[in-house]
Amino acid sequence: MRPRNVLVDAFTVLDNRETLGAELLITFDPTPGTWFWAWDRDLREDAPFAAGLDIVYRHQPTSRDAGIAILADGSTIAFGRSPVARDEWETTLRLVGNPTQRLRLFGTAFVGSNQSSGEDDRQIHRFGLDGSVLFDTLLLAAQFHFNDWGPYDYHRVFNLTYPVQLGGDLSYGLKKPVLGAVSTRFGLRGLVRMLDEYSEGLNDRGITEGLKGREYEVGAYAILSL
Secondary structure, eight states: OOOOOTTTOTTOOTTOBOOEEEEEEEEEOSOTTSOTTSTTHHHHOOSSEEEEEEEEEEEOOSOBOOOEEEOTTSOEEEOSOOOOSOOEEEEEEEEEEOSSSSEEEEEEEEEEEEOOSSSOOOOEEEEEEEEEEEETTEEEEEEEEEEEEOSSHHHHHTTOEEEEEEEEEEEEESSOOOTTSOOOEEEEEEEEEEEOTTSTTOOHHHHHHTOOEEEEEEEEEEEOOO
């Protein structure tokens, strides 16, 4: 039978699913005055080295209610089915370091086995690293993602993945960046994506013949705060 969805059934619950979950959270933070799990940890944590390891496992013996998606024209649809019953797990390591007063390092590494939030049964095994180096007002951010979804919500909804995603951003500001605030910065940004049959952007011929593809993007930007 068709799974319940919020568009036609008043009793549905998005992500409603029988789940037995376990989580192990380990944190090393020698300066608890700057709480490691604060939302602006990357720029506030003052410890020479701090880290948090989060391991999550979800046993999911059943499927769930149907999800919804917003299409390019703004219309909303409900999927006709849900992913099959399958367990998920994910491990995330977050790091912050302050080797000197002028140098700050922070980043996140992850690995996991996860399902789409739409209807596709394909379960992906993804891993990656996001890292940043801040020296005075010079900021270098890099991204290395493998077999992961794209950056937007709809990539996970429609299970659109990329074998490799590499990105970099180098910027200079008049003062150190502050999360949640706009400051004057000038920068260069680049992105490379490898495409396969599960990616957005590969044409029908490429999908049919099993071809691979690439996307490149390079840009410069200026953010002015008066």
